[in-house]
Amino acid sequence: MKRTVLVTGATGTLGRDVVAVLRERGHDVRGLSRSKPGYVHGDLLTGAGIDEALRGVDVVVHAATDGRRDVAAAGKLIEAMRRAPGKPELVFVSIVGVDRIPFGYYNAKVAIEKMVAEYGGTSFRASQFHDLVLTVAKGMTRLPLVGFYPAFDLRPVEVHDVAVRLAEIVEGELPATPADLSGPQRRSARDLWRVYLGRAGKRRLLIPVRLPGKAFRALRGGAGTGPGGGTGTWEEYLARKL
Template sequence: MRMAVAGGTGWVGKLVVAEAEKAGHDVVVIARSRGVDLTTGAGLDEALRGADVVIDVSNIETVNGGVATRFFETVTRTLQDAGKRAGVKHHVLLSIIGVDRVEWGYYQAKLNQEKVALAGAVPATVLRAAQFHEFALQSLTRMGGPVAVVPKMLSQPVAAREVAAELVRLAEGEPRGQAPEIAGPEPLQMADLVRQVAKRHGPRKLVLGVPMPGRAGKAMATGGNLPAGPGIRGTQTFDDWLAELG
């Protein structure tokens, strides 16, 4: 099977590419560094020639809901339109658990992206995933200084490589709309995880768990990011991941 991975040079995208190649698929990486612009569509028709499926793990680093919405809408419509022209049969999208329950700008942008993908001309599958284990390290290192401010969040973190493997598995099958959510083995407080990373790996910082304002903050703190029903559960614990991190 020929799989095109949008955002395939990002850290999640690289894992998806590796899993797809390990499974024996012919993989095309879609990224600006490979001559493809997902926001304008430049180079996309050529990249998708002969592709059976698109796996979209592209992302934008922003907390601005409007910016995120414009990016995700544009990218998804561009991929859908180009996919239809190329005869792509399946569009697989990575999303986040809680986008329908946590009223935060970035999450609302991802929820809107899901709707655009599912309404597109190419049949789609959406996989909502919990926060990756790596999110704790990113939260610790995102800003300089001696203090890391982390939203109070109850999550069920999952290994990114297990999410990548599930995306490839879904891409191998028929489109199924909203797929069962994927999360890790156990619910954990994000601030506690960031403290563990600071202690065992560094950088050493004071970690403050701070509630986000409004309904979004309340939802994050009370389980809005936990899986809403049965689904795939990863096997790697956070402690296992932290031990691998060194």
């Protein structure tokens, strides 16, 4: 069934792919952005433009984030959705392990998941995108001779796999808690960095970093890795990117 979908964060890493996948599958898609040309304009923090953006929408895929004020932004969005005629469905993009890994950003996700559940929406958790892992790997190996890696495993996922799963959720009966999604392989960060360095033609002595605290302990216990389900690998991603 063709649906009218508003995608927040439509200019972001995930949002761009979500818009493309939903359009390919025949849906009528509006991408929200604060200012980029070619998008429906709206700001989730001030609420400007949001009522208009929601007009006639069946489902909202909420993938916007500014990393700091996401609870307030989600609050404004949900407030506007409660006012919207037809009470659109809501799918929120969260992160694998947010309830077990107490980073501030993750705590905010848990708070938003609660707000989404109260609204009657769905929260869908994905693991770290390849794009984020590449940014971190580059940052931690930018010195000339040595590189650092976090001493835990990751299970990064291809953004396109996440977008396809979101489209399937939009098209089906919204499940209260859809299965988490992560990449096909659980691997040590050291191994992922090693492959990146090889691909980038760089040599570094890799040194593990063990950070203290509950969040990093949970990550070392595998709380962020998730059950798999994605198909795109790190090697395939790097072959496209580098």
